[in-house]
Amino acid sequence: MIESADSRLKNREVNPLIFWGIITVALAVSLVLILNAVGVSGGVYVLLLIPIVAYLAIMGFFLMYVSRLNKERSKLLSGRIEVEQGRAEEFARLNKELSDYAKQLFDKDFELTLANKRLQSLEQAKSKFISVTTHQLRTPLSAIKWTFHMLLKENLGKVTSEQKDFLQKGYDSTQRMIAIVNDLLNVDFIEADKSDYNFLPTKIVELMEGVIFEFKIPAESKKLDFKFIKPQNPLPDLKIDPVKISMVLENLIDNAIKYCPDKSKVTIYLKDDRINTADGSVEVVVADTGIGIASADRDKIFHRFFRAPNAIKIKTDGSGLGLYIAKDIIERHGGQMWFESKEGAGSTFHFTLPLARH
Ligand code: ADP
Numbered sequence: 001m002i003e004s005a006d007s008r009l010k011n012r013e014v015n016p017l018i019f020w021g022i023i024t025v026a027l028a029v030s031l032v033l034i035l036n037a038v039g040v041s042g043g044v045y046v047l048l049l050i051p052i053v054a055y056l057a058i059m060g061f062f063l064m065y066v067s068r069l070n071k072e073r074s075k076l077l078s079g080r081i082e083v084e085q086g087r088a089e090e091f092a093r094l095n096k097e098l099s100d101y102a103k104q105l106f107d108k109d110f111e112l113t114l115a116n117k118r119l120q121s122l123e124q125a126k127s128k129f130i131s132v133t134t135h136q137l138r139t140p141l142s143a144i145k146w147t148f149h150m151l152l153k154e155n156l157g158k159v160t161s162e163q164k165d166f167l168q169k170g171y172d173s174t175q176r177m178i179a180i181v182n183d184l185l186n187v188d189f190i191e192a193d194k195s196d197y198n199f200l201p202t203k204i205v206e207l208m209e210g211v212i213f214e215f216k217i218p219a220e221s222k223k224l225d226f227k228f229i230k231p232q233n234p235l236p237d238l239k240i241d242p243v244k245i246s247m248v249l250e251n252l253i254d255n256a257i258k259y260c261p262d263k264s265k266v267t268i269y270l271k272d273d274r275i276n277t278a279d280g281s282v283e284v285v286v287a288d289t290g291i292g293i294a295s296a297d298r299d300k301i302f303h304r305f306f307r308a309p310n311a312i313k314i315k316t317d318g319s320g321l322g323l324y325i326a327k328d329i330i331e332r333h334g335g336q337m338w339f340e341s342k343e344g345a346g347s348t349f350h351f352t353l354p355l356a357r358h
Contacts (some may be wrong), residue, residue, distance in 0.1 A: 020060035183321035201237035283343025
């Protein structure tokens with residue numbers, strides 16, 4: 001459109017020099033005729049004619065110059081118009097592409113929402129399945145465990161030492177199975193955010209001594225150097241969930257004993273170095289001189305179901321859930337959990353518990 005209007009304009013254009021030439025000649029002829037008619041003498045005649053013709057010629061050149069400037073301006077303008085037109089076309093193309101992408105995105109968003117809903121219902125089904133099966137398993141497993149226990153204690157009659165060995169293996173396996181079932185239940189609680197905490201003022205030293213006492217026999221049977229080192233001064237009561245903190249401690253001590261060879265060293269510390277700091281806390285440390293953790297596995301230790309290859313080699317069963325649950329419990333108490341370890345040289349797990357709950 002713009003291009004054709006421009007060319008039409010160009011076609012109608014008259015060369016200003018020709019136009020002004022015609023006018024100059026017409027005016028000069030008229031002037032000569034007038035001067036001749038008036039009867040002006042030759043000298044005056046030339047004197048009048050020269051400046052007029054010069055004026056007309058200068059004006060002609062000036063007009064030509066202005067017209068050339070105009071031409072250049074319109075050429076520039078039409079160039080700009082062309083560029084803008086190209087830009088407008090590019091913009092329209094991009095706009096179309098964008099609206100196509102927007103449509104695709106909308107479709108994908110819809111698909112993702114559907115997939116998400118499907119995943120959520122699968123997650124709920126999985127959670128329900130774990131919850132139902134683990135609840136169902138717990139009761140018969142406890143019955144089996146107590147049957148083994150009664151047989152071992154000879155409540156149901158005398159057993160030979162060979163029978164006792166087998167019964168002990170059965171008892172230990174059932175105990176491990178109960179622990180795995182409990183871990184699965186706990187993970188289900190964490191992930192469904194169903195864990196309920198009962199924060200009570202608790203004497204941490206007494207709680208720790210109680211848990212450590214439970215591990216005396218397993219520690220002795222591995223001939224471990226098993227120690228608890230506590231602070232000299234009494235500590236204030238901590239507002240914690242004693243059942244959950246016992247679970248954390250049990251998991252750390254159980255791992256320390258499990259993942260070290262006979263005659264190793266397992267030391268449990270309760271430290272009060274930080275009780276007088278701004279955000280006062282106590283620190284619990286469980287250190288062992290066992291198999292340790294390879295640096296390649298460091299980042300995965302607190303992931304659910306993760307078990308390091310060196311741990312699987314010496315203990316084939318285990319859920320890989322204990323540390324995942326323990327870290328969650330500590331963080332819900334406002335504390336932190338971390339570890340240091342070197343493969344073959346032992347591991348040290350730490351956690352803190354704040355003195356005051358905010
Ligand atoms: P589980 O003991 O059932 O495998 P955990 O969640 O308690 O599960 O531990 C996860 C993994 O962390 C273990 O399988 C083991 O590889 C590693 N681990 C934990 N504690 C220790 C430890 N004291 N020494 C060496 N490895 C450990």
